[in-house]
Amino acid sequence: MAEERLQKFLAGAGIASRRKAEALISAGRVRVNQRTVTELGTKVDPGRDLVTVDGALVSQPEQRSYYLLYKPSGCVTTASDPQGRPTAMEYLRGVPGRPFPVGRLDYDAEGALLLTDDGELANRLAHPRYGHQRVYLVKVKGDPPAEALERMKAGVRLEDGPARALEVAVHEHADRNVWIRVVVGEGRFHLVKRLCEAVGLQVQRLFRPEFGGIGVGGLRPGRFRRLEPEEVRALRQRVGLESGTPARGPSVRELPKAARRHGHGPPAAPGAAPPPAEPDADEVGPRARGASRAGPRAAAPGPGGRASRPSRPSRPGRAGTRRR
Incomplete structure (x- = not known):
């Protein structure tokens, strides 16, 4: 088997994207045949060399995994977050393989997020030189x-x-x-x-x-699906990993719409406690503005998880008059 760069091997094994694999190597967390390697140009033979990351043996997966997640607003696209915020990976808890996010999607952004353990595909979709x-x-x-x-x-x-x-x-x-x-x-x-x-x-x-011509139509925020074989083939064709003309993605008129927002914050991941309530970014008007001014008493949750406003005592002679 031909030799390949260590960071490419790690990405292909689904350990991390190629850029993050380079960071693992530079940090001294990767060993080749029991020897710590920190040089990014190091080459390995996947069929002969033993590669470990943090002591765990790395091997090429027998079958790749490809998922499309409708990432909700209010979570980060990293495996873990030092601030304790929800992560996109939590929504794929329990799936086979070791998929990781391709690129990033901002904390307060939502929509299509591809997750895979196909390191070469992830690299070509994320790197600007491939024109994606x-x-x-x-x-x-x-x-x-x-x-x-x-x-x-x-x-x-x-x-x-x-x-x-x-x-x-x-x-x-x-x-x-x-x-x-x-x-x-x-x-x-x-x-x-x-x-x-x-x-x-x-x-x-x-x-x-x-993302890559594959839309999130039919998915709700926090839900995901496995890509069909023809969708994977089209992705690989789009970045030159397979020959052929990729299938056409959704046209401008066919682009799915953002899901309607209900409640506050992102949906809870399977098996995870729901995050604390936050004001809806789309909610405007007197009620939203009043809730932010009313103080702790007005934030008590009412039916359906919405903040209930404390009733004001009536004043003589003001019955039926709306206060402005």
Whole structure:
């Protein structure tokens, strides 16, 4: 069997993405034939060398696993979080294999998240040089001026360098807000939100309807499904790992819509306690604003998990008059 770079071998074995595998090597957590290796260019023979990470033997999986999760808002796309926030991995608890998230999706963003133990596919989908495009639907406050959308396509300068959207267009009008469709070619941290803010748009909700041409239609937040063989084949064709023309992804009109929000915070993962209640990002108006001003007594949960407001004593001569 041909030799390959150690980080590629670890990613292919489903230990972590290639970038995180490099971090494991640099940290001295990887051993090859009982010898600690920290050099990223090290090559191994999968059929002959014994590789361990933190003392556990690494071997190539007999069968790859591929899942699509509708990541809810309010969780992070890491295996663990030092702040104790919910993680996307908790929703896949108990599935076979060792799938890990491909790329990232912001804590307060929602939508399509691919998880797999196919390290080479994950690397090609995440790395900008392979040209994989990411589609987002962004709910912005008010009606965005055409000049702002054009500036996003022309390019703006962010604190970590210039950036631009490949495509920007109005997708759908909502009450007092507008959904715009933004296509980018890289997964830089908070890129879509920062592009919008750079041109004066206020982001209210960020939704990724599909990833790699595979949409989250039919899934509710916190739910996942295993990819069909033809979907896996199309993904690998899309990034050049298999020959052939990939199947067409959803068109602009076919893009799934973000799920309606019910209750507060992300849905609880299987076997996990529900997270503490948080205000709904889409809830506006006097009730939401009043709840934040009312203090601890107003936050007591009422029926259905909603905060109930304490009743005010009536005043003589003011019956039936609404206080403004």
